[in-house]
Amino acid sequence: MASQRAATFEGPGPDAVYYENLKQGKFRIQHCNACGKNFFYPRPLCVHCGSPDWAWIDASGAGTVYSTSVVRQRPEDGPDYNIALIDLAEGPRMMSRVVDIPATEVKIGMKVQAHIGELEKQTLVLFRPAGR
């Protein structure tokens, strides 16, 4: 058995802390002190090296579209919308939506910037084209 309980196993877990940070307007991801890499989504152990020795860092919000799609809807269900995979400047990839432009105009390689928004009453990280 490991003789001492790692500090990151104490208290509310990274899942809860991530959403609490979002509610306070902060988009934060995890940085591993052991291997120096960043990771997302929130987890108790570094996905790269397995270490529990990590810290929260502010994400810059800068990202690049890795892939994109358009969910088509019947008019009565609402407008078509974008679903994209975003590579964050810090390394990790996440799913999100690129908003403020037509869903079909989102292109792979496009530079985007994160903001914290609402989707169906959930506080989530969304993206819009950089420089807008």
Place this chain on the structure above:
Amino acid sequence: MAHPLRGAVAVVGFGLTPFGELPGRTHLEIMGEAIHNALADAGIDKNQVDGIFGSNFNDPLGAILYPEYFGLKNIKVMDSTNIGGSSFNNAMQDAAAALHLGLCDVALIAYGSNTRTATRRAGPGFGRSFDAPYRPRQPINSYALAASRHMHQYGTTKEQLAHVAVSARQWAQKNPRAFMREPLTVEECLKARMVVDPFGVRDCCLVTDGGAAMVVVRADRAKDFAKKPVYLLGVGAATTHNDISQMPDLTVTAVAQAAPRAYAMAGITVKDVDVIEVYDAFTINTILFLEDFGFCKKGEGGPFVAAGNIAPGGAHPLNTNGGGLSCVHPGMYGMFLMVEAVEQLRGAAGERQIEGAEIALCNGNGGYLSSQITLVFGTEATL
């Protein structure tokens, strides 16, 4: 005579979390602490673990979630069979068998639970997918993202995707059991209603009823049965992710890992394959799998299918029953592709029979391109 598993495996480490109350933590976070301590106790790195055994009522796809969640990069055996409280005793047996047979070398059995302190409304996504809150239309959306990336990276076209659907339909026309047998053209595919760009409705599998079952016995008993036996020559399994956002490269599936293992076990190369049966939930699947199988180079799957290779009369007949796209797809298709392989190797596939078929290559797909199981079947002549 001793049972072959007797003495075959040993427990070399264990880990615990504090007991009682661990408020504010998901069952996966609790599981993580236990895993960390067990790996430390055994003195091994997480990537030495190549068999994951664990289940939880919260995790219907636990055996692909845990490798993603904990970054276990070398998983070859996934088992989240859930039979209630004795699941983990059962998992020990499965692990022993898998270890004995060499399917994995280091099995990790793990469990975490927050049953006492879990709150009813813990917040969005709490302990669940970080993709789901964005409302992707799943499973189509994950595959559409893979197609989108493949098109961007390799110039794959919607016409080439359509050739997959048209080839499947041409096979279905030879199969009286197939659900959709009307003629289908590339143009019709391109004009079809869009569902999730870049996919139209003809890029997506059927939704049908249907069922299938198989009886499998030891090879030494195989000839006690009336029908011509079909032998499993090789198998390989691999997972790259659970949610699509965690797939390392959307253009390379876990088939790239699974197929070489299956070929090695069977002692074959792709040149030996007479017929191919894959899980074509969406048109991009077939292209990705052909590349990852090694029938063509990465990125060349589009031109490969457009050249007629997989259609009737082609050099690499694929989904000879019509596949999930045109034959049958009752939620999960994996059984049906094996049934077609067996029928081909029995020589009983009627108008769609591949003459002299001795070796069939199959691939089952699970989740969002997440888990891939490659199987090689052969006739008695291949033993």
